[in-house]
Amino acid sequence: MEVNCEGCAGCCLDWRALLEDDTDARDAVDGHRRREVFEDEPPATPSREPLDDDPTFVPLTRDEVRAFLEAGMGAALTPRFWHARGEREEPHSTDSSSGDAPQAGVEIDGHTVAAVAGRPAFFIGLRKPPKPVAPFGRDEPTWLPTCVFLEPTTLQCRIHEDDLFPDECGAYPEHNLALAQETECERVESAFGGDRLLDADHDDPDGLLLGSQAIGAKLFCHPRPAALEGIVGRAAAGDLTRQDRAEPIAVAAASSPGTLAISDFHYEQAKERMLADADADTEPADEASWVGPAIRDWHERCRAADEAVPSPTVADAVERERGAPETPGWDVE
Numbered sequence: 155m156e157v158n159c160e161g162c163a164g165c166c167l168d169w170r171a172l173l174e175d176d177t178d179a180r181d182a183v184d185g186h187r188r189r190e191v192f193e194d195e196p197p198a199t200p201s202r203e204p205l206d207d208d209p210t211f212v213p214l215t216r217d218e219v220r221a222f223l224e225a226g227m228g229a230a231l232t233p234r235f236w237h238a239r240g241e242r243e244e245p246h247s248t249d250s251s252s253g254d255a256p257q258a259g260v261e262i263d264g265h266t267v268a269a270v271a272g273r274p275a276f277f278i279g280l281r282k283p284p285k286p287v288a289p290f291g292r293d294e295p296t297w298l299p300t301c302v303f304l305e306p307t308t309l310q311c312r313i314h315e316d317d318l319f320p321d322e323c324g325a326y327p328e329h330n331l332a333l334a335q336e337t338e339c340e341r342v343e344s345a346f347g348g349d350r351l352l353d354a355d356h357d358d359p360d361g362l363l364l365g366s367q368a369i370g371a372k373l374f375c376h377p378r379p380a381a382l383e384g385i386v387g388r389a390a391a392g393d394l395t396r397q398d399r400a401e402p403i404a405v406a407a408a409s410s411p412g413t414l415a416i417s418d419f420h421y422e423q424a425k426e427r428m429l430a431d432a433d434a435d436t437e438p439a440d441e442a443s444w445v446g447p448a449i450r451d452w453h454e455r456c457r458a459a460d461e462a463v464p465s466p467t468v469a470d471a472v473e474r475e476r477g478a479p480e481t482p483g484w485d486v487e
């Protein structure tokens with residue numbers, strides 16, 4: 155597998171808004187998706203739709219969640235819940251020989267969320283504050299939901315060679331190819347041209363973590379659905395607070411791969427790290443890291459912005475001067 159990422163970052167941001175003012179690109183993507191994904195036969199089993207609206211969500215493992223918390227970067231994390239299939243997902247087989255855990259939806263805040271054994275299931279991934287970016291060779295920047303770790307000027311990942319770099323980002327788009335799914339590279343090619351996916355041959359990747367082996371490792375299950383009341387509603391509305399995020403993140407950090415067990419010690423420790431310096435009413439300053447202040451600053455700048463979108467270089471003030479690592483640029487071998 156070989157990819158050409160320079161000037162792209164299509165898998166690190168939500169670029170769908172660029173299609174709104176580019177009819178050719180929108181038609182190209184719509185047509186491509188219809189041809190490749192949705193045409194003719196709907197899938198036998200409808201997929202579970204996420205409550206959030208992030209098309210490029212990066213699921214993290216339990217160990218990665220813990221590592222971000224230890225680095226004081228809990229502010230970078232957010233949960234993803236899903237709608238159960240249909241009105242109420244019926245339990246799957248409880249035949250233990252199948253290895254499947256029973257699954258059914260759980261009603262919270264007016265949403266029937268996907269669950270395993272009555273426990274709402276969720277991922278933990280990376281937040282996408284609005285940043286001014288100009289991907290795909292565009293001349294002018296646009297405010298787009300962009301991974302907290304993407305440097306808007308170079309469109310490179312600030313943690314690429316860091317221990318915190320998520321496995322999923324290193325495996326993308328290999329996982330999609332292994333699952334015979336369309337890649338973001340192909341969607342970008344369809345919409346804006348260029349060659350992104352240079353070689354689609356791929357080795358069988360490790361770490362797909364499908365089925366029951368994902369539980370407690372990448373797919374987390376909350377043991378107390380009532381603790382998610384209010385949180386699920388705000389997740390669907392895109393209004394999660396730090397206190398909201400702390401609950402599922404603490405459960406993820408306290409999970410045990412391959413089981414539904416939760417460690418009380420790790421739950422309390424993670425909650426404490428998430429809420430350190432927290433003010434009950436406001437998003438707190440996460441002074442241990444540049445991440446929390448930068449996310450808040452991006453949101454405030456986007457809200458306050460008039461028609462003119464600032465240059466991506468404003469990231470120097472928002473991120474780098476707060477301690478974000480620099481990226482090498484594309485001229486460096």
Ligand code: SF4
Pocket residue numbers: 165166212280301302303304305310311312313314319320323
């Ligand atoms: S962590 Fe890096 S590679 Fe992964 S989505 Fe964010 S910017 Fe992209």
